[in-house]
Amino acid sequence: MFESATAYAVLPASDLDRARRYWVGITGAEPEMSMEDEAFFLRIGGIRVLIYRSEFAGTAENTALGIESADLERDLELLRERGVEFNQYDLPGLTTVDGVAEVDGTRTAWFTDSEGNIIAIGDRVEAG
Numbered sequence: 853m854f855e856s857a858t859a860y861a862v863l864p865a866s867d868l869d870r871a872r873r874y875w876v877g878i879t880g881a882e883p884e885m886s887m888e889d890e891a892f893f894l895r896i897g898g899i900r901v902l903i904y905r906s907e908f909a910g911t912a913e914n915t916a917l918g919i920e921s922a923d924l925e926r927d928l929e930l931l932r933e934r935g936v937e938f939n940q941y942d943l944p945g946l947t948t949v950d951g952v953a954e955v956d957g958t959r960t961a962w963f964t965d966s967e968g969n970i971i972a973i974g975d976r977v978e979a980g
Contacts, residue, residue, distance in 0.1 A: 861899060861917050864906035865967040868892070871903050874966035878934045910968020918972045924959055927973060928952070936963050939970070 865871035868889060875894050876882060883892035884900065891904035897919050921927045928938070928951070938951025939962040946953050952961045960974035 859899075860893070861896075861901045863901060863903045863916055863965070863967070863969050864909035865903050866905070866907060866909040867967070868903070868905050870966050875903065878931060878936060910964075912969070914970065915962065915972045916969040918974070921973055921975060924952075924961075924973070924975050928961060931963070931973070938963050 863871075868891070872883065872892060875896075879894065879896060881894060881896075883894050886892040889905070891902055893900050893902055895901070896917075901917065932938075939948070940951060941948045941953065941962070946955065948961070951963075952959050958975050960972050962970055962972050964970055
């Protein structure tokens with residue numbers, strides 16, 4: 853059914869200009885396409901992410917976007933240099949140390965973007 857389709861991720865933003873500055877600042881990439889003052893597409897890690905104006909931005913308490921990293925240490929350092937602060941968690945089965953949790957051999961860190969969306973970045977997960 854979807855053999856020739858492509859997919860994209862979606863993130864809400866209550867302040868589209870702030871979201872654009874944030875994402876351009878941490879990725880260094882300019883939007884690929886903008887739709888007036890309502891939305892823009894940005895490429896993150898090879899996928900397109902639609903960031904659109906919504907009054908519901910930041911209301912989800914779950915991870916909204918996951919990024920697989922081929923070099924997590926490098927990417928965490930670069931994000932920190934660009935002002936990203938990683939969330940700290942101390943939950944049953946998940947505790948972060950310096951912002952990073954290790955679960956079943958995979959390391960993951962979470963941060964919250966300018967719009968309150970929770971983003972995960974972790975070691976590349978090999979399909980098995």
